[in-house]
Amino acid sequence: MNDATLNMLGIAGSLRAGSYNLGLLRAAAGLLPPAVGLDIITLGDIPPYDADVQGQGDPAPVEDLKRRIIMADVLLIATPEYNYSIPGVLKNAIDWASRPPKTCCLRRKPVGIMGASSGESGTIRGQLALRQVFVFTDSLVMAQPELRVPNAGQKFDGQGVLIDEELRERLRAYLAALVEWTRLVGSI
């Protein structure tokens, strides 16, 4: 552990403007421990992964994604669950990030996974599916605590702003734990 500034990259798994998961990331920005910065990225510009395209070099949005992953000390992924698994949009971005050039940008990268859903499961299955992916990429996903947000419609307003005080405190504790995890296993 030390006091160096730590850069967190927040990745939203949903493209919806009022996304609960984007809302979680925005709320996180105000709940960070000292000396931690949060950059947030959405994935709407990432093209569908195609090895033929990749062979000619990464498209600009992919290059930008990889650059921001490389610069980050830790990834904070906030994602809904679609059909008991990872949103295709998020998986597609990981597929790009895992490929050369710069294939190494996920390797040994600390990662936190959280998720909000309007239903009652709170993205349980989606989070487990995502953990499986990060086994292959050799990323360092924090095991505990987990942050699952069921019934998100009651915890965010119509613009995706977090309005639930109990969740805000759980999120604050989650972020503190993720920073501790990053200082333990990461390069900072």
Place this chain on the structure above:
Amino acid sequence: MNDATLNMLGIAGSLRAGSYNLGLLRAAAGLLPPAVGLDIITLGDIPPYDADVQGQGDPAPVEDLKRRIIMADVLLIATPEYNYSIPGVLKNAIDWASRPPKTCCLRRKPVGIMGASSGESGTIRGQLALRQVFVFTDSLVMAQPELRVPNAGQKFDGQGVLIDEELRERLRAYLAALVEWTRLVGSI
């Protein structure tokens, strides 16, 4: 069982022009039982799933995908495994297909899953991840036989044409079993 014509929709999980999985589907077209037709679709035109976009109606490529799924008696998915899971491109298409309008187009639809990879696992994990998705959509995935193709570089030529006689016979048997499954549990 009956003798009605059966329409199979082949869906390729990879966008690469020389894709082994697209090659599997093309080979399948020549190995079908009598009175079975195979239409093949690739997913390069499907936009990233965005609930805000969906709220304004399905984009044309999504409408086309859903129409072809509805018209099919059975889906035959041939997909690589990316990062121990489903390619984001394929999952994104399923995310669209599972959403309203026409949310029901995957429900009780017979499905066959197969996959080829250049490595030794032959898409084992990717296929299991895909089965998990089809639990939510209530699709009827054939359990056995499974078709996994490891070391695909030895079984296809540079243009993705199947050149392995043993695999051709396994594929023929797989297709016969899938047709039998469709006649057993499907609407035909």
